[in-house]
Amino acid sequence: MNEIINKKVEFRDLGQLDYQESWDYQEQLFAETVALKISNRPLAPTDQSPSYNYVLFVEHPHVYTLGKSGKEENLLLNENGLESHQAQYYKINRGGDITYHGPGQLVGYPILDLDNFFTDIHKYLRFLEEAIILTLADYGIEAGRIEGLTGVWIDHLEQKNPRKICAMGVKSSRWVTMHGFAFNVNTDISYFGHIIPCGIDDKAVTSLHLELGRAVDMQEAKERVKQHLIELFEMENIEL
Numbered sequence: 001m002n003e004i005i006n007k008k009v010e011f012r013d014l015g016q017l018d019y020q021e022s023w024d025y026q027e028q029l030f031a032e033t034v035a036l037k038i039s040n041r042p043l044a045p046t047d048q049s050p051s052y053n054y055v056l057f058v059e060h061p062h063v064y065t066l067g068k069s070g071k072e073e074n075l076l077l078n079e080n081g082l083e084s085h086q087a088q089y090y091k092i093n094r095g096g097d098i099t100y101h102g103p104g105q106l107v108g109y110p111i112l113d114l115d116n117f118f119t120d121i122h123k124y125l126r127f128l129e130e131a132i133i134l135t136l137a138d139y140g141i142e143a144g145r146i147e148g149l150t151g152v153w154i155d156h157l158e159q160k161n162p163r164k165i166c167a168m169g170v171k172s173s174r175w176v177t178m179h180g181f182a183f184n185v186n187t188d189i190s191y192f193g194h195i196i197p198c199g200i201d202d203k204a205v206t207s208l209h210l211e212l213g214r215a216v217d218m219q220e221a222k223e224r225v226k227q228h229l230i231e232l233f234e235m236e237n238i239e240l
Helices: 019-040 079-084 121-138 189-194 208-212 218-233
Strands: 008-016 053-059 063-066 088-091 098-101 105-111 152-154 163-173 176-184 236-238
Touching (some): 008 218, 019 053, 019 088, 019 105, 098 105, 098 176, 105 218, 121 152, 121 176, 176 208
Parallel strands (some): 008 053, 008 236
Antiparallel strands (some): 053 105, 063 098, 105 176, 163 176
16 A cells, blocks of 8 residues: 655644643644544555644643653642642643743644654654754754753753753654644743753753843744744645
């Protein structure tokens, strides 16, 4: 049976949305894509409708999320503390430890069937990181990776004051992905002071706003990230 490749990707900007609502929406698209793959598997190529791909962009109200490998003690707020900071807390099914999402942070949730691109989760994570690294370069900021750690870092080479600007955490099943990246654009970094971000207590967190010394247009940042994702993954963008 000839393989059918579908690199069409629909980018959906959800604006500002409650974390639980966006999680439910992710789960819906994820389940539909996996179900479509399963139903298509035994069919002839002429009958097959290839599964679809999405990238969701969203900003969340203040929320802390703990991945499957995370430790609850990395959240430094109790229930009263969460309430006083108007923050929610969820245990979720991605990899990684604890992180923060909030206004001014660009969260990207790619729901991709990697059979259409490449079946390599490590390469997938590196491509997500690279899209952010290239976006930061557009703003004149050099960023990169630190060996043994996921995400995107500033001062990643000399590491005199390494600062994380983008966190990563993904899940995949049958090579369909969900969850993704959290890029600090205009994020209130003080909220990271209430957790041990990703379980790392010896490195700082930063934002594009802090590094540039000015607020950044969020729509512009979205467009830059989007274009780099399209180029890296060789996506065919679906314009609605």
